Amino acid sequence: xxxxxHASSALRRLLGPLLLLAGALAFGGNAAQAHPHVWITATSxxxxxxxxxxxxxxxxxxxxxxxSTYALQGIQTRTKGVYSREELEPLAQTNVExxxxxxxxxxxxxxxxxxxxxxxxxxxxxxxxATLTLHFTLMLKTPVKPxxxxxxxxxxxxxxxxxxxTRIRSSWSGPPPPVR
Numbered sequence: 066x067x068x069x070x071h072a073s074s075a076l077r078r079l080l081g082p083l084l085l086l087a088g089a090l091a092f093g094g095n096a097a098q099a100h101p102h103v104w105i106t107a108t109s110x111x112x113x114x115x116x117x118x119x120x121x122x123x124x125x126x127x128x129x130x131x132x133s134t135y136a137l138q139g140i141q142t143r144t145k146g147v148y149s150r151e152e153l154e155p156l157a158q159t160n161v162e163x164x165x166x167x168x169x170x171x172x173x174x175x176x177x178x179x180x181x182x183x184x185x186x187x188x189x190x191x192x193x194x195a196t197l198t199l200h201f202t203l204m205l206k207t208p209v210k211p212x213x214x215x216x217x218x219x220x221x222x223x224x225x226x227x228x229x230x231t232r233i234r235s236s237w238s239g240p241p242p243p244v245r
């Protein structure tokens with residue numbers, strides 16, 4: 066039994082757009098992409114000048130073991146599984162340069178106005194217990210007298226690509242401001 070010309074025509078009209086849609090999905094659509102999460106344990110130390118003014122923040126960020134393993138891929142070492150500070154220096158520089166876009170996730174206010182930080186100093190990576198720790202210091206462009214101004218410093222993430230911080234421990238370096 067032969068199909069009627071009307072049925073054949075209807076089938077072509079239905080199949081044409083379906084094949085076009087299938088082709089567009091198969092070849093024209095973007096593949097779903099995972100976006101990585103990086104977990105860190107952040108330790109931040111407030112730095113005081115001899116006159117008691119707040120002058121900066123010293124950070125130590127320990128990355129999770131999965132990110133640490135990923136970041137170390139391709140790094141040549143003298144001893145397998147042992148990474149010296151010198152061998153990690155290019156990676157530390159890349160990390161610091163990448164964090165600049167995010168203002169190092171460190172924000173400060175004095176008297177309600179944003180306090181600005183200088184470029185990071187004393188940065189390096191340390192490898193210990195299968196994790197990388199990025200150490201760096203952010204000095205304030207203008208030190209703040211804590212007893213004369215309202216001071217706030219936060220380490221936070223406004224993006225969704227990393228979870229920062231999982232833990233923060235704050236301490237200070239230099240003489241603490243006098244208690245009144």
